[in-house]
Amino acid sequence: MKILGIETSCDETAAAIVERKDNNLPLTILSSVLSTSLNLHAKTGGIIPEVAARQQLNYILPVLENVLQTAKIKPQELDAIAVTYGPGLIGSLLVGVETAKTLSYIWKKPLIPVNHLYGHIYANWISPTLTEQISFPAIALIISGGHTDLVYMESHGTLKWIGGTRDDAAGECFDKCARLLGYDYPGGPKISRLAIFGKPNAFLLPRPMIDKSDFDFSFSGLKTAFMRLVYDHFPVKNTSPHSDKYHWQHIILEKNMSESQKQTLYNICASLEQAIIDVLIKKTMTAAEKYNVKSILVGGGVASNKNLRTQLELNAKRLQLNAALFVPPPHLCTDNGAMIASAALFHYHPHDFENVTANPQLYFD
Numbered sequence: 001m002k003i004l005g006i007e008t009s010c011d012e013t014a015a016a017i018v019e020r021k022d023n024n025l026p027l028t029i030l031s032s033v034l035s036t037s038l039n040l041h042a043k044t045g046g047i048i049p050e051v052a053a054r055q056q057l058n059y060i061l062p063v064l065e066n067v068l069q070t071a072k073i074k075p076q077e078l079d080a081i082a083v084t085y086g087p088g089l090i091g092s093l094l095v096g097v098e099t100a101k102t103l104s105y106i107w108k109k110p111l112i113p114v115n116h117l118y119g120h121i122y123a124n125w126i127s128p129t130l131t132e133q134i135s136f137p138a139i140a141l142i143i144s145g146g147h148t149d150l151v152y153m154e155s156h157g158t159l160k161w162i163g164g165t166r167d168d169a170a171g172e173c174f175d176k177c178a179r180l181l182g183y184d185y186p187g188g189p190k191i192s193r194l195a196i197f198g199k200p201n202a203f204l205l206p207r208p209m210i211d212k213s214d215f216d217f218s219f220s221g222l223k224t225a226f227m228r229l230v231y232d233h234f235p236v237k238n239t240s241p242h243s244d245k246y247h248w249q250h251i252i253l254e255k256n257m258s259e260s261q262k263q264t265l266y267n268i269c270a271s272l273e274q275a276i277i278d279v280l281i282k283k284t285m286t287a288a289e290k291y292n293v294k295s296i297l298v299g300g301g302v303a304s305n306k307n308l309r310t311q312l313e314l315n316a317k318r319l320q321l322n323a324a325l326f327v328p329p330p331h332l333c334t335d336n337g338a339m340i341a342s343a344a345l346f347h348y349h350p351h352d353f354e355n356v357t358a359n360p361q362l363y364f365d
């Protein structure tokens with residue numbers, strides 16, 4: 001079975017053709033194409049939804065043409081079309097959903113609406129490094145720009161949300177902290193690049209909710225503690241007697257710093273990264289133990305973080321859990337079309353195209 005997956009929930013316009021032969025795993029990616037509008041958002045520091053959607057309108061047809069050509073596949077050879085219908089930015093989702101509906105109608109192909117969050121989980125089934133079967137029950141940790149969720153999976157059909165962030169997502173925390181340092185979205189890769197040169201235990205930042213027995217997260221306090229730490233080490237002259245000492249507008253730039261200031265900055269970034277990693281690992285391992293799972297699945301952009309990947313592996317071994325750990329390669333952790341096709345293969349529920357609508361607020365049902 002060959003499925004075309006379309007993903008346009010945020011700034012990317014992505015499509016991929018994924019094949020599953022005779023129930024063999026992993027699934028094969030026949031082609032995968034991705035276009036991003038990130039360079040257009042650099043000036044503003046964050047994604048402007050309307051700008052993203054306009055670019056997606058420009059990119060969607062060339063991306064689809066390219067993905068078919070690269071796979072040397074004609075539309076008639078496809079078995080189905082899968083598309084992200086939520087959660088995400090409404091304008092962006094509409095571009096993918098309406099295009100997929102039109103193609104399903106013209107090409108007479110089944111249409112499968114896919115929850116983006118399921119997509120991040122199902123990226124694990126297409127990982128080329130997948131050498132063993134993923135067995136159930138499983139715990140899935142989804143860590144993206146907008147989501148931090150723990151999900152218990154008894155089987156493909158039964159996903160139960162067991163906890164998530166009460167405020168900012170882990171990725172959002174990385175992004176906002178990086179913004180304070182003058183870096184554009186996405187901030188995670190920048191913080192982790194600076195963290196390489198720093199000491200993760202140089203500063204003690206809070207690990208919110210780490211000792212609570214539930215599976216909820218909170219990263220907004222950590223973000224504020226990071227801001228205070230940055231201001232304490234890089235004070236700015238307060239021009240207005242009424243303004244706060246700390247505020248998010250002020251941006252410090254690495255390139256203007258002395259060597260010792262740079263080292264402090266690297267230590268602050270390493271300490272932030274470690275605080276986020278500690279919370280994610282503690283909650284995930286506790287959930288894996290409590291539910292006595294056979295697999296731990298990780299997905300979402302933050303899962304491409306190198307230190308997190310290494311420490312997840314070490315912890316899974318150290319705790320001697322009976323669970324195998326699965327983390328997709330970095331390019332399948334961030335948004336892509338293949339993960340949407342993969343989720344559709346395991347949740348093959350075609351819909352009449354009239355009944356498929358974009359749902360920005362979609363969560364776990």
Ligand code: KG4
Pocket residue numbers: 010143144145146147170171172174175186187188189192300301302303304305306333334335
């Ligand atoms: O899954 P994703 O590509 O898009 C969403 O669905 O949100 O995730 C994007 C998020 C951003 O917050 C970005 O900063 C974060 O993933 N991210 C990282 C890394 N690469 C991407 N965070 C930490 N370390 C990384 N290496």
Ligand code: ZN
Pocket residue numbers: 116120144145300301334335
């Ligand atoms: Zn995502």
